[in-house]
Amino acid sequence: MSRDNDRAKIIGRRALLLGGGKLALLSALAGRMYYLQVLEADKYATLADENRINLRLLPPPRGRILDRNGVPMAVNRQNYRALLVSEQIDDLDDTLDSLSNIIPIADHDRARIAREIKRHRSFVPVTVRENLSWEDVARIEINTPDLPGVMIDVGQSRSYPLEGLGAHLLGYVSAVSEADLQSSSDPLLELPGFRIGKAGIEKVYDLALRGKGGTSQVEVNAVGRTIRELKRDEGEPGVDLSLTIDLDLQQFAAQRLGSESAAVVVVDIHTGDVLVMASTPSFDPNAFNRGLSSDEWRDLITNPRSPLTNKAIAGQYPPGSTFKLMTALAALESGTITADQRVLCPGQMSLGNITFHCWKKGGHGSLDLIGGIKNSCDVYFYEIARRTGFERIAEMARRFGLGAPMGLDLPGERAGAIPNRSWKRATLGQPWLPGETLINAIGQGYVLATPLQLAVMCARVANGGFAVQPHLARDQIEGSHVMPRTAGDWPDLGVSRQSLALVRRGMFAVVNEPGGTAFGARIKDDAMTMSGKSGSAQVRRISMRERDTGVKKNEDLPWKERDHALFVAYAPESEPRYACCVTVEHGGGGSGVAAPICRDILMEVQKRFLQRGGGDAPQVRPVSTRPDAASRQPAVHHDDDGHGDHVHPDPILDDPEDGEDR
């Protein structure tokens, strides 16, 4: 019994010890609970949220691109896609078979779908096909009961409703490249499928058009499936961007150019608004979104009329006789000549042992400045250039915007070329030859200009010598910040109003006086009178033999060898507002081909803005406040007798020959 008592005592004591130990361990559990759930609670609460909350980036809708009147040029189109959710389908092949009865699915697509399904979790939708037509969508929707796991999703893709019209301005959007990613920290770029502007306006103003990405906080479970949305910040959609382009005019110009390989630029001479910038032939930028076949691509890049090039800014042409405006200004400004001094044109001029020909075989006889411009007499300009020297002419041309990119808000602008001694030495390593002064002074030789440069040159002549800058966006845009464009006071080019008035007087005579090279293309409505200067840029050399046997007419030459036809003009003469440059590649003569196009376009421009009146006219800078506003008008009016002894037989006046300056 005592033994039993002993044992009871021992077990009692030891049970107490054991129980105490257990209580201590349970207290340790309570302590651990306190540590985790009270002391460290915040840390674990944060970790828990990190676990379950995913931040998703919402791509903002890209801003549209509109013309100056709000007509959309680039929009976002609903892009319907067929998606497949693998966890909801029984058998992939069966589903794809029945789906392919509705929309064709290529074999390589099947392989890709199978691959993507394997790679993603079963609830992640996999794209079967994109860019479904509305009919396809409807047919799939009707058949959804038989197609479990197939669903339609709407995305956004860029669309250019005007197709070829303005394609060169708008550019295109495309996938983000590795280089883009490295140069920007915008997280939007990392979104799969995100597209950014890669050319044209889409590229220049990409930041503004892109907008700011929104975020969506979603609760996800352990395998990443979205359970619900907790918070949403929509971000900022891209800005709708208005261009200075007037689509109606753009369309008119493009139609007027027809099938020619040509470019038209119309600028407001005071504001620098580019109203028209057309380059033909064009291409459909939507084709790039759809994906081009290799045949289509080959056609585009081998086409001799280069549809992918924006000829208005990237086409460089010898300006031909349009450059004589610069030669005349340089001569006047340097005081080398006066307007009244006459030059006798016998049809050719000799310098050293070389003979330089005038485009008119028999010569023009005696001409003053106005007569020289009006007839585009080569010998007249040879002579005044010889006296002035090309350095001064080049300097004048630079002031008017030639020889350097204009700084237009569009990528791809070419500089053209204005040679001088140092240029020739630097690029060719040869000294300047006296004969080159003559050739370059009539816009041949090394001189190159883009249609945009010529339009701006004409605008600067017409606006009284102010360095107007062209631009395409109506607003001032820096990065993603958009503000109204301030009416800039363009710097004065420092050319006397008198010289400009004389040159303009000459340009008036070219179009509006009998005998002027573009008299046939005059605008008969007095309120819309156009003044301009034609140019024909020679593409091939004319041999002595040919000159003896008779120069071939352009129409007889293969297309590639014909002259480029150019015409620059401004209108209306009474109060100049618009400057235009028409360039037709291998079009033949400037006065015969380019001038009528320019006339039609400038008439359309004026009809639209000036005669209609109203608020949609481009804003006019208050030119009247300028101290020399009066001198803008062609103040120096030569009467018809001013041409003195120079009398033309009428039939020729009304229909001047196209080939003018050889």
Next chain:
Amino acid sequence: MYFRFSRSEMTLREKLWHVSWSFVLLITVICSIGFLTLYSAANGSIDPWASRQMVRFLVGMVVMLAVAMVDIRVWMRWAYILYGVALLLLMAVEIRGSVGMGAQRWIDLGFIQLQPSEIMKIILVLALARYFHGASYQDVGRPLFLVPPLIMVFLPVGLVLKQPDLGTAMMLTLASGAMFFLAGVRLWKFGLIIAAGLGAIPVAWRFMREYQRQRIITFLNPENDPLGAGYHILQSKIALGSGGMFGKGFLLGTQSHLNFLPEKQTDFIFTMLAEEWGMVGGLVLVALYTLILVYGYAMSLRARSQFARLVGLGLTTTFFLYVFINIAMVMGLVPVVGVPLPLISYGGTAMLTLLFGFGLIMSVHIHRDIHIGRRGASDEI
């Protein structure tokens, strides 16, 4: 032998009268907390877990009361035979496991999957209690006397380790250790064994399976591999810690409902409970468990036979080990060894084992006044 009390002749009615119904109520309350938590684990649905667990609970309750009605001397008489059967079953699954594909640790009885290792947790206590029942303090002091019980422990522990089931092996060893301690084994011997155990760690390390080593490594530093091996512990700590003082509310636990928490209905159910009910909820549960321990101690120590005392205290200790290992495991205090939270985790075997154990404790209580002589069951009237 003088005080032969005729309690053995108690009628069923008397026995039912002696059942501690407050103890039964306590068990029911804890199980009900389990049903609620399983309801939440199924995102607010009684299916699939809570409903089945209730059925098992009801079956278990019947088993518990039936076990409680059986005379404690019967349990003593059958102790070795039950041990032998349990050992054979354990060997059977071991052999089948090595012959067949994979390691199946249970025998399918149709309505329940019987795990011999789980049964062994109860039976080993019974067998050891039987062995130490007749032992005097002097007997226990002889080293040779301790050899048979050590063999009785090492056979099942070895088999279970081979499965391998680290959690059960740990529980068997620790519960047996408590039995030896209660039986009066000298304290210095424990010191010796603990020292030997520590010395054996490097040896044991070499024999451990890779996944067992991995468990210990991730236990020591779970943050090392948050998406791999340490994922369970880390996610458990995040869910538990984010619950805070008062929890996120019933059915509102984010980590568990979004499946960040693994095994939320079984081994990690305490985490889910503590995420939704906070530290307060966790402490309430621990307090209820402590109350069970207090009941167990009180019932055991009032018994007049050494066998009954050892059975009661041994089973209470087994219960404690369930509680402690599971909660310490989900809080990152001990390695993840796969021990369920008693009466709460979803699972039939554990529920049945535990209620069987409580039935024995209640049998100890009901038959507390029965004296059993040193010769044990053979000693009866």
